[in-house]
Amino acid sequence: MSELSNYHTVYISPHLDDVAFSCAGSLLLEEQKPLSITIFSDAEPENKKQAFVKRQQEESVAAVRGNYDFLFAGFNDLRNTKNARYFGLIWGEMEPHLITSVYEYLQKIVEQTQAKKLIAPLGVGRHVDHRICYEAVCKLHSNYPELEIWFYEDRPYSFPVYSTEVRLVELGYSVDVDYGMYLESLSKVRYMSHRNNEKKLARCRQHVEEISALSNHKEVREVQYITNHNLPQIWNIVSAYASQVKFFIGNEQQFAAECQNVALRYNKEKYAERRWRLF
């Protein structure tokens, strides 16, 4: 890693697209230029490398449009992890050595940038790489308790109603969930309509059975809503990821409709991002 300049705020993107998809509204409101780091920015199989070069170029376009600096950590996406299926909802097991490596990498970043605030993925949707980032950031908190850490809701995984709450329950937090509404909403979301829909839904039903039996007591420290009604500018960042947007998000109208649904759930208009301070 070459010398980095100072950044007050650092965003963490598990993949090439997550921060653009999930945080475009807040990026546009940053007063000082933030840094966004993509952790799994490379691919292991040789035949996939070219697609990742394209996605890295898309990140550079998104960064100009969103006025942020970017960095690629160079960890490999598309690994052959146990049970991992790299589409839609992912249920792979986290590799412990990767949590440690990502943690050590982030530690260097925090030291070099003198960051005060970290905006990290909550891991809604259970993608193994998102959960690895979440765990690495939690580890970071133990060594840097003064670091202000906020977790963003991973889009598009957080589009179905109660999907964020399901993740919070899984993490031991005491929040209300309507599991029936969650499963119904999940079955209709765009990324679930591709490949193995039934298999994925069955796995989600099983997951609900597992977590609905938990009796949690942990309380969330703080919730923040970031509203930004400049949808054309937000879409400009999201759509920089031309190779990903069609599959995961759809077109501008579909994106606006999903965002509107989410915002209404928060009692906001048009567009809002919700962030969680857990500790």
Ligand SMILES: [Zn+2]
């Ligand atoms: Zn991702």
